[in-house]
Amino acid sequence: MSWQTFLLHAFTYGILVYSMILLTFYLLIGSFSILETRSYLHKNSFTDYRMLASSSEAPTMTILAPAYNEGPTIIENVRSLLSLHYNNLDVIIINDGSKDDTLEQLIKAYDLYKADFYVTQLIKTKTVKGIYRSHNPVYRKLTVIDKENGGKADALNVGINIARSDYFVCIDVDCVLEQDAILKLAKPFMETSTHRVIAAGGVVRVANSCEIEGGRLVKVHLPKKFLPRIQTLEYIRAFLLSRMAWTRLNGLLLISGAFGAFDREIVIACGGYHTDTVGEDMELVVRMRRYMEEREEPYKVGFIPDPLCWTEAPSSYRILGRQRNRWTRGTIETLRSHKKMFFNPNYGILGMLSYPYWFFFEFLAPIIEFLGTLGIIIYFFTYAINWSAVVIMIIVICIGILYSIFAILMEVLTYNQYKQRKDILKLVLVAILEPFIFHPFVVWSAVLGNISLLRKQNSWGEMTRQGFATDKKSR
Amino acid sequence: MLTLKTHLYTSFIIYWDIQTIALAGIVILMVCLLSFMLLYMLVKASHEKKHTHWRLISDSLIHKAVFDDDDRIDEEFIQMTLGTINLKKNKYFRKLLTGEIISAKKNITGAAAENLIYLYRLLNLDKYAIKNLNNLRWYVRARAIHELTTMQISGLVDHLHLFTNDSNEYVRMEAQSALVQFNGFEGLSFLDTVAYPISDWQQIKLLQLLSLLPPSTFDTAPWFQSENSTVVVFALKLARNYNRFEQHDAIAKCLDHSEPKVRLEAILCLNEIYTDETSDHLIGRFLKESLKHQLAMIRVMQTLGTERDILFLTDLLNHESDQLKLDAARALVNASKNGMASLEAYSKQSEQDITEIVMHIKREMSV
Numbered sequence: 001m002s003w004q005t006f007l008l009h010a011f012t013y014g015i016l017v018y019s020m021i022l023l024t025f026y027l028l029i030g031s032f033s034i035l036e037t038r039s040y041l042h043k044n045s046f047t048d049y050r051m052l053a054s055s056s057e058a059p060t061m062t063i064l065a066p067a068y069n070e071g072p073t074i075i076e077n078v079r080s081l082l083s084l085h086y087n088n089l090d091v092i093i094i095n096d097g098s099k100d101d102t103l104e105q106l107i108k109a110y111d112l113y114k115a116d117f118y119v120t121q122l123i124k125t126k127t128v129k130g131i132y133r134s135h136n137p138v139y140r141k142l143t144v145i146d147k148e149n150g151g152k153a154d155a156l157n158v159g160i161n162i163a164r165s166d167y168f169v170c171i172d173v174d175c176v177l178e179q180d181a182i183l184k185l186a187k188p189f190m191e192t193s194t195h196r197v198i199a200a201g202g203v204v205r206v207a208n209s210c211e212i213e214g215g216r217l218v219k220v221h222l223p224k225k226f227l228p229r230i231q232t233l234e235y236i237r238a239f240l241l242s243r244m245a246w247t248r249l250n251g252l253l254l255i256s257g258a259f260g261a262f263d264r265e266i267v268i269a270c271g272g273y274h275t276d277t278v279g280e281d282m283e284l285v286v287r288m289r290r291y292m293e294e295r296e297e298p299y300k301v302g303f304i305p306d307p308l309c310w311t312e313a314p315s316s317y318r319i320l321g322r323q324r325n326r327w328t329r330g331t332i333e334t335l336r337s338h339k340k341m342f343f344n345p346n347y348g349i350l351g352m353l354s355y356p357y358w359f360f361f362e363f364l365a366p367i368i369e370f371l372g373t374l375g376i377i378i379y380f381f382t383y384a385i386n387w388s389a390v391v392i393m394i395i396v397i398c399i400g401i402l403y404s405i406f407a408i409l410m411e412v413l414t415y416n417q418y419k420q421r422k423d424i425l426k427l428v429l430v431a432i433l434e435p436f437i438f439h440p441f442v443v444w445s446a447v448l449g450n451i452s453l454l455r456k457q458n459s460w461g462e463m464t465r466q467g468f469a470t471d472k473k474s475r
Numbered sequence: 476m477l478t479l480k481t482h483l484y485t486s487f488i489i490y491w492d493i494q495t496i497a498l499a500g501i502v503i504l505m506v507c508l509l510s511f512m513l514l515y516m517l518v519k520a521s522h523e524k525k526h527t528h529w530r531l532i533s534d535s536l537i538h539k540a541v542f543d544d545d546d547r548i549d550e551e552f553i554q555m556t557l558g559t560i561n562l563k564k565n566k567y568f569r570k571l572l573t574g575e576i577i578s579a580k581k582n583i584t585g586a587a588a589e590n591l592i593y594l595y596r597l598l599n600l601d602k603y604a605i606k607n608l609n610n611l612r613w614y615v616r617a618r619a620i621h622e623l624t625t626m627q628i629s630g631l632v633d634h635l636h637l638f639t640n641d642s643n644e645y646v647r648m649e650a651q652s653a654l655v656q657f658n659g660f661e662g663l664s665f666l667d668t669v670a671y672p673i674s675d676w677q678q679i680k681l682l683q684l685l686s687l688l689p690p691s692t693f694d695t696a697p698w699f700q701s702e703n704s705t706v707v708v709f710a711l712k713l714a715r716n717y718n719r720f721e722q723h724d725a726i727a728k729c730l731d732h733s734e735p736k737v738r739l740e741a742i743l744c745l746n747e748i749y750t751d752e753t754s755d756h757l758i759g760r761f762l763k764e765s766l767k768h769q770l771a772m773i774r775v776m777q778t779l780g781t782e783r784d785i786l787f788l789t790d791l792l793n794h795e796s797d798q799l800k801l802d803a804a805r806a807l808v809n810a811s812k813n814g815m816a817s818l819e820a821y822s823k824q825s826e827q828d829i830t831e832i833v834m835h836i837k838r839e840m841s842v
Contacts, residue, residue, distance in 0.1 A: 042614040046621065046645055048680075057679045057712070116834035120797035133842075190679065193672035193705050265767060391494040398501040405505060409512045421516055428509065 004384065012389045015372055019396050022361060026403050032245035037305055037414055040244075044306075049183040053085045059189060060088040060165035061182055061261070065173040066155035067093055071100040075109045077173050080215025082141060086182040090141050092159045093173065097149025103132075106144050111136045123157040123272035126150035131162070152257070153273035153280040160264060160272055169261045170281075172311065176207055176217050177259070181308040185261045188302030198288050199262045200302035201255035203239040205417065206232040207310035217310050222423040226430075227320060230438045231313040233430050237407040240305060240414070247303040251354035253289070255301070257281030259309035266291065277337070279330015286338050293347045307415055321445045328449025331363055366446035373440075397435045404431035529568050532556055533575040540594040541579065541587040548594055562598060573600050577625050595626045605631065613643040620646065624653040632657050639665035648677045655684045660691040663713075666698050666706050673705040678712060690717060699725045704734040711740040715747045723748050727756045739768055746775040754784050761787075766796055773802040780810040789821060792829060804832045808840070815840070 052058050063081055067074055074093075081091045095103045106112060117131035125147070132144040147158050156170055167189060169182060178184075181202065188200040208228035211219040223229040246252040255262075257280065270291050273280045285301065292299040314320040335358060342359065344351035376393065379385045408427050411417070418424060535556050540548045560568055573595075580591045595601060600622075607619035608631075620638060623631060635657075638650030651669075654662035663681075673681075698710035699722075711729060714722045726748060729741035745753050757772045764772065773791065776784060788810060791803035807821075808814035818836070822829050 043645060045614070046617060046649065051680060051683050055679050055683060057682055059675075116831070116838040118797070118801050118831045118835035120801065122798070187676060190675035193674050388494065391498065395494065395497055395501060398498065398505065402501060402505050402508065405508050405512070409508060409515075412512055412515065421520075424512070424516065428512075 008379070008384060008386050011372075011375055012386050012392070015368070015389060016392055018360075018368060019392055019399075022365075022396075023399055025357065025361060026399065029241055029245040030403070030406055032248040033241045033410065036244045036248040037240070037410065040305055041414065047187065049085075049180055049187075052087075052183050052186065053180075054087055056087060058086070058088050059167055059186060060090075061086060061186060062090040062092055062159070062163035062165040062168045062264075063182070064156055064159035064163065064168050064170045065091070065093050066096050066152050066159070067098065067102055067173045068096045068149070068152075068155075069098045069100045069102065070173055071098070071102045071105055073174060074102050074105055076215045078106065078110070078142070080176065081171075081173075082139065083179070083215075084177060084182050085179050086186070088165070089182060090143065090163065090165060092143045092145060092163060094145045094147060094155040094159050096147060096151070096155040103144070103146050107132065110134050110139050110142060110144075112144055117162075119158075120161055122161050122268050125154050125157045125161065128158060151275055153275045153277075156280075157272040157275070160267060163264060166264060167261050168264050168267075169259070170257065171309070172258045174312065175204075175258050176212055176215060176310040178217065178306075178308045178310075181259075184304055184306055184308060185259075188300075188304065189261070189263070191302075192300065195298040195300045196263070196266075196292070197300045197302050198266045198292060199255050199260060199285055200304065201243065201252070201260045202304050202308035203243075203306060204235060204256050204258050204309045204311055205239075205307045206235055206313045208313055208315060210310060212310075220417045222418050222426060223313070223315075225315050227317070227438075228313040228315050229426070230430050230434055231320075233404055233407070233427055233434065235313075236411050236427075237404060240410050241403075241407050243303050244305055246354065247301070249349055249353065250300055251349045251357075252301045252303055253286055253350075253354050253358060254282045255285050255303070256309075258311050262288075274337075277330060277333040278326045279334050282330055283334040283337060286334055289350050290338060290341060290347070293350055305414065307417060317441060321441070321448070324442055324445035325449040325452055328363075328366070328446040329453045331358065332450065332453055335359055335363055366443045367450065369443050370447050400435050400439075401431055404434065526571065529560075529571050530575070532558075532560065532568075533572045536572070536594060537575060537579050537591065540590040541583065548590065548597065550597065553597065569600070569603065572598070573603075573622060576600070577622060580625050592626050596628075601626065601628050604628070608634070608638075613646055616641075617643070617645040617649045620649040620653055624649070624656050627657075629657050636665065640669055640671065642671075644671065644674070647671060648674075648680070651677065652680060652684060655681055659688045660685065660693040663693060666701070666709065669703060669706060672703065673709055678705075678709050681709070682712060682716060685713075686716075693717075695719055695722055696725055699729060704732070704737050707732065707734070707737045708740045711737070711744045715744040718747065720748050723750055723753070727753070730756060730760050735765070735768070738764070739771055742768060742771045742775055746778050749775075749779045751781075753779055754781065758784065758787050766799070770796075770799060770802055773799060773806055776806040777802070777809050780806045782811045785810055785817065792821065792825070792832075793827060800829065801832055801835065804829065804836055805839075808836055 063084075065077075065081065070077065078091070078093060093106065095106070111134050112132035113135055114130045115133045119128050119131070126149075128145060128147045130146045132146065134140065134142055143162065145158055145162060147155065159170075160168060167186070169185060171177065185200055185202050189197045191197070205220075206223055206228055207217065208223040208225065209221045210217055211221070223232055243252060243254075260281065262284070266288055267284065270284070270287050272284075274283050274287075277283050289299070289301065314323055335355070338355070341347045341351040341355045343356060347355070372389070372393065376385070376389055379389075405428060408424060408431065412424060418427065536548070536553065539552060539556075562569055562572075576591055576595050580588060580595075583591070604619040604622045604626075605628075607615050608623075610616050610619070616638070620635060623635075632654065635650050635653045638646050639654060641647045641650065647669075651662075651665055651673075654665055656662070658664075693713075695710045695714050698706050698713075701707050701710070707729065711726060713719070714726060723745075726741055726744050729737055729744075732738050732741065742757070745757065754776060757775060761769060761772055773788075776788065780788065785807065788803050788807040792800055792807070794800050794803065804818055807818055811817065815837070818829075818833055822833050
C-alpha cells in the first residue's frame with residue numbers, strides 16, 4: 001500500500017469514525033433532552049411562582065449588570081430590571097469605565113448620590129471610583145457602581161464583592177428579561193436538599209424583530225433578516241437540545257454569560273471570574289464544578305428550558321465573526337486551564353464525558369471539518385477523489401439538517417414561540433440552508449479563533465448592536 | 476479535462492452503492508420528522524377550534540355556578556350546556572373542564588367557590604381524580620391530589636396522609652400541602668414521620684399556606700429531635716415565624732447540631748427568639764463556626780447585642796475578613812446608646828484604619 005493510499009484510507013476512516021461518534025452523541029443528546037424537557041414540564045405544572053414572588057423566605061438574589069457605553073438605552077434597561085417580579089431582589093449596575101454618558105444618565109434619571117461605601121475586596125478587582133444610591137426610596141433596590149475599565153469579568157467581580165445576597169444573576173444589560181425570569185431561575189436552588197445547586201441557567205432567545213416596549217418583550221416574531229434567523233435556529237438547538245441533555249446527565253459546562261444565576265459563596269471561594277480569558281462564563285462554571293468535585297461535595301448545575309432572556313443576535317457577518325472567534329478562544333482557554341480533568345475519572349462525568357465532548361466536538365470539530373473539506377478539495381484536483389469521504393460528508397450534512405429539524409420539532413412541541421405555520425416552515429428552510437451558507441462561515445470564524453489564540457490576540461472584539469428600537473421602527 | 480471527468484464518474488459509481496442506503500435512510504427520517512411536525516401543527520390547529528368551543532361550554536358552566544346565586548346549577552342545565560359531549564368518554568374535554576374549574580376556584584372564595592365545588596361534584600369529576608390517585612405515573616397522582624385539595628374533597632385526608640412519605644417528591648409535596656390545607660396546623664403531623672428531605676421550595680410553600688390560617692398552638696419541640704435534618708430546619712422556621720419564645724433553649728441546642736444547615740437556621744431563628752443569654756450562646760460557639768455562620772451570628776448580634784458584648788465585638792474589628800469587620804462595627808454601634816461614638820473613638824485610637832467602615836455605617840444610619 002503506497003503512503004498516498006494509506007493517507008487516503010486513514011483520512012476517510014478517521015472521518016467515518018469521528019462522524020459515527022458524533023452521530024451517537026446527537027442521538028443521546030436528542031433522547032436525554034426529550035426526557036429532561038418532559039420531566040421539567042410535568043414538574044413545572046405544579047409550580048405556583050406567585051407564591052415565591054411575595055415570600056420573604058425566598059433566597060436573596062442580586063442582578064449584576066455590567067454596562068459599557070450603554071448611554072442610549074441604559075435608562076430603559078434599568079427600569080426593566082427594577083420591575084422584575086421577585087421580593088428579595090437587588091439590582092447592581094456596574095459602569096465599567098464607559099466613555100459615554102452612561103453614568104450621568106443614571107445619576108439624573110434615578111436621583112443618585114455618591115454614597116460612602118466600604119467595599120470588601122473578596123475578589124481582587126480594579127479600583128472602584130464610586131458607589132451610587134438613590135435618594136428616592138422607590139429605587140432602594142438599585143446600586144450603581146462606577147469603576148475603572150477592566151472588562152466584563154472584572155465588572156462582575158466588583159458586583160460580587162458588593163452584593164450581599166446568597167445568589168447573583170449576571171446578565172447583559174441590554175438583554176430583555178421576562179417578568180418572571182428571576183422567579184423561575186431561583187427555583188432550582190431551592191428544589192433539592194441532597195445536592196447543592198451551584199449555578200442555574202436559562203434559555204436565551206433571539207430578540208431581533210420582536211416587539212419591545214419599555215424594556216419589555218411584547219410580541220415574539222421570527223427575525224426578518226437571514227443571519228439573526230439562522231441564529232434563532234442555532235439557539236433553539238443549543239438550548240433546547242444540548243443544554244437540556246447535559247443537565248439530565250449533570251454534565252453542563254456552560255451557562256450563558258447573558259443570563260445565569262450563581263451561588264455567591266462558591267463563586268467567591270473559587271476566586272470569582274477570571275479576567276484573563278474571553279470565555280469567562282464557561283471558565284467559571286468549569287472551575288466551580290472542579291472545586292466541588294475536588295471537595296467531593298454533591299452538587300448540581302441546573303438549567304431550565306423556559307425562554308426567559310431575549311438578546312439581540314449579530315446581524316452582520318463582521319460582528320458575528322468576531323463573536324464566534326471570541327467564543328472559540330474562550331473554549332480553548334477554558335479547556336487548557338482545566339486540562340487536568342481530561343479523561344480523569346476523579347472528576348466523574350465532568351472528566352470522563354463533558355470535558356472530552358467539548359474537546360472533541362466543540363473545540364476540534366471546526367478544525368476537523370475545515371481540514372476534511374480542504375482534503376476533499378485537494379483530492380478532487382489531484383484526481384485522487386475519494387467518493388466515500390464525499391458521501392460521508394453528505395451524510396454528516398444530512399444528519400446535521402435532521403438534528404436541526406428535530407430541534408424545531410421540540411420547539412413546536414414545547415414552547416412554540418413562533419405560532420405561525422409559515423414561521424416554522426421558514427425555520428425548516430433555514431435548517432436546510434444552514435450547512436451551506438452559515439455553517440462554513442462559523443467554521444471559518446472558529447479556525448480564525450484558533451489562529452488568533454496562537455498569535456496571542458486576546459481582544460474581546462467590539463460588539464456593536466443595532467438596538468431593539470431600530471427593529472421596532474422598521475416594523 | 477475529459478480525463479478528470481471520466482475518473483470522477485467511474486470512482487463515483489463504485490462508492491455510491493455502498494452508502495446510498497445510509498443516505499436514503501437519513502432522508503427518509505428527515506421526511507418522517509417533517510411530516511410528523513406538519514401533521515402535529517395541522518392537528519393542533521384543528522384542535523384549537525374544538526378547544527375554543529369546549530372552552531365556551533366550560534365558561535358557560537363556570538359562569539352559571541359562580542354568578543347565578545338565585546338559581547343553583549343543576550343536572551338539566553349541565554346536560555343542556557354539554558349537548559352531545561359525553562363527559563365519560565371524552566377525556567380531553569374532561570381534562571380541559573377540570574383545569575378551568577380548578578383555575579377559577581383558585582381565584583375565588585366564599586359562596587361562589589362553594590358553588591364551583593358543587594359543580595365539580597355534580598359533574599362527578601372527583602371520581603376521576605380519586606381513581607387517578609392509584610395511577611402509576613407520578614404526575615397523574617400528584618395532579619389528582621392537587622385537584623382534590625383545591626376542590627376541598629376532604630373525605631380522603633387519611634388516604635392522602637399515606638402519600639406524604641411517597642418516594643416521588645412531587646406526590647409527596649402535594650400530599651403534604653393537602654394535609655396542611657385540610658387540617659391546618661394539625662396537618663403538620665406528617666413531620667413526625669416523613670423520612671425524605673423537605674426541600675426549601677416546599678418549606679416556603681408550607682409556610683405560605685400556614686400564613687393564610689389563623690395562628691394556632693402547635694408543638695415544635697418533637698421536630699427539633701427529628702433525624703431528618705430538613706424537618707429540624709422547618710421546625711426552626713416555624714418557631715421563628717410564630718414567635719415560639721418558649722422554645723428558646725431547644726433552639727439554642729440546635730447550635731450544636733451536626734448539620735451546618737440546621738445550625739445556620741438556628742442562628743437566624745435566634746434573631747427573633749432571644750433572651751439575655753442568647754449572645755452568650757452565640758459567642759461561645761463563634762470560633763468553632765465557618766465564616767458564613769460567623770457572619771450570620773454577627774448579624775444576629777446587631778439585633779440582640781448589649782454593652783456586655785462590646786469587648787467581643789471590638790476584637791472582631793481586627794478580623795481578617797472585611798465583611799466581618801463591617802458587620803461587627805454595625806453590631807457595635809447597635810450594642811449601646813453611644814455605639815457610634817465608641818466606634819469613632821476606637822477608629823481614632825486604633826492602628827487599623829477603619830475610617831471607611833465608620834463612614835459607611837454613618838451613611839446607613841442617615842438613610
